[in-house]
Amino acid sequence: MTERIFNFNPGPAALPSPVLEEIQSELMNFKGTGMSILEISHRSGAFEAVLNDAVARIKRLLNLSDAYHVIFLQGGASTQFFMVPMNLLKPGLSADYVNTGTWSTKAIKEARLLSQNIHVVASSEDRNFCYIPKNIQFTSGSVYVHLTSNNTIKGTQWAEFPDTGGIPLVADMSSDILSRPLDLSPFGLVYAGAQKNLGPAGVTLVIIRQDLLDRCRVDLPSMLNYQTHVAKNSLYNTPPVFGIYVVQLVLKWLEETVGGLEAMGRLNDQKAGLLYDLLGGEDFYRPTADKDSRSMMNVTFRLPTADLEKEFVAAAQKQGLGGLKGHRSVGGCRASIYNAVPLEAVETLVSFMKEFVRTHG
Ligand code: PMP
Helix, strand or coil, rough: CCCCCEECCCCCCCCCCHHHHHHHHHCCHHHHHHCCCCCCCCHHHHHHHHHHHHHHHHHCCCCCCCCEEEEEEEEHHHHHHHHHHHHCCCCCCCEEEEEEHHHEEEEEEHHHHCCCCCCEEECCCHHHHCCCCCCCCCCCCCCEEEEEEECCCCEEEECCCCCCCCEEEEEECCCCCCCCCCCCCCCCEEECCCCCCCCCCCCEEEEEEEHHHCCCCCCCCCCHHHHHHCCCCCCCCCCCCCHHHHHHHHHHHHHHHHHHHHHHHHHHHHHHHHHHHHHHCCCCCECCCCCEEEEEEEEEEECHHHHHHHHHHHHHHCEEECCEEEECCCCCCCEEEECCHHHHHHHHHHHHHHHHHHHHH
């Protein structure tokens, strides 16, 4: 390839072109420091301005009150699978989990290593996780209810979050954070690996509310303790400087170029709508998720045979449409259409898909 392709990778995923260009333009000399951002101290004023701007933008985009703290950690979303129960479940306390796919299953496995009181209150495993459970009964006295807001592999997403009767929600939002307007008030903690909607791999966003922070265990290793990172504004140790910088640029793009979450949500609806309209109109393509549970971020579908799927992915790649293979655990095809994937990419994909049915259907 001599030119950039349309990138439908599930993560790490597409970044906005203006962000990549800005990184390139200031790579050799970051803001007059005479050094690259890759070389400067995390304690420098130049970096602290980046970090504080990123935090302020997240708070603005999500309308967060001062009760919420925004921190950047390492170890991926997978580290949050155990940090959440490690911090929030003092001995004897319990938590509810909803199992909607591969990532929820992993979160439950990790939580069970740390606590005997993990209740799986709902699961869609009976139909291979093709839907989001409804009418869930939560356990009174649970410290939190954990869910995965968007299921990257199974292609499902919570359209609305359940009423937990006041139990704080804890959500893995790795694959749909900041993709639509969101009222965070029912959430006590949200985490997201950055490499889908926020930036590069290597940095994880955590948003935690003061009342949950107050209830965290203190007898934990410093690095695994949320209180450490909140108290030190993510500067307890050397944070992922470059990753946080790219996140800050992506947030700036989201606020200033896209126009915020309302505009982002409309664009994402439009993109997903184009694909689901096509999937609904052709017998050839078979969406894998129930209609009311479909993800606006990861559109998963099958073709009549595995051989056709292989041919589809290869032919698309040849035309500059990359990353359409489904996750190795489920097969099929998947178009990940995160924030940075432009409408034009989806329009080009839809044209390609129509042509593929004409020649192979
Ligand atoms: N949760 C979700 C919803 C994901 O999609 C992923 C990665 N694909 C993870 C967790 C794991 O993230 P990480 O690789 O950052 O640990």
